[in-house]
Amino acid sequence: MYRNYRLYLEDILAASNKIITYVGDISYENLLQDEMRIDAIIRNFEIVGEAASKVPSDIVEKYPFISWRKIIDFRNILTHEYFGIDYEIMWEIIKDKCPALQSGIMNILEAEHK
Numbered sequence: 722m723y724r725n726y727r728l729y730l731e732d733i734l735a736a737s738n739k740i741i742t743y744v745g746d747i748s749y750e751n752l753l754q755d756e757m758r759i760d761a762i763i764r765n766f767e768i769v770g771e772a773a774s775k776v777p778s779d780i781v782e783k784y785p786f787i788s789w790r791k792i793i794d795f796r797n798i799l800t801h802e803y804f805g806i807d808y809e810i811m812w813e814i815i816k817d818k819c820p821a822l823q824s825g826i827m828n829i830l831e832a833e834h835k
Contacts, residue, residue, distance in 0.1 A: 726780055727833065732772040734826045736765040737819050749812050761805070762815070763799050769822075770796020780829070787825050788818075 743761050744752065752758060773792040781789045795814070799806060 724775070724779050725783075726775070727830065728835075729772040729775045730826050730830055733769050734823060734830070736768040736772070736775075737823050737826070738770075739765045741819055741823075742816055744815050749809075752812065753808060759808070762811070766799055766811070767796050780833075784825070784829050785828070787822065793823070794823075 740762050741831070743758055747758070767804070770793050773787075773789050774796070776789065781787075
């Protein structure tokens with residue numbers, strides 16, 4: 722089934738919003754104690770990565786400020802190396818990268834709304 726790439730960008734935005742919402746103002750230590758919350762966050766990172774892998778190469782090349790390859794690679798680690806997830810890295814991505822990803826995706830959606 723064909724989906725317009727904008728839908729994948731919207732999926733990235735929605736899933737990253739969920740990740741940030743699920744973390745809220747919880748501490749890293751408290752997050753580690755909440756298995757259900759971790760599972761929900763990981764699922765949404767998988768959605769972000771899968772959606773990123775579906776974005777056409779011309780859009781990826783046009784917007785290199787998004788770390789497309791790193792996003793996809795992180796999804797692959799979460800999916801295939803689930804037993805080796807480094808939660809500190811995941812926490813840093815949530816705190817340091819997700820807000821910028823959201824902003825970047827919103828900018829792309831706005832720029833491509835022609």
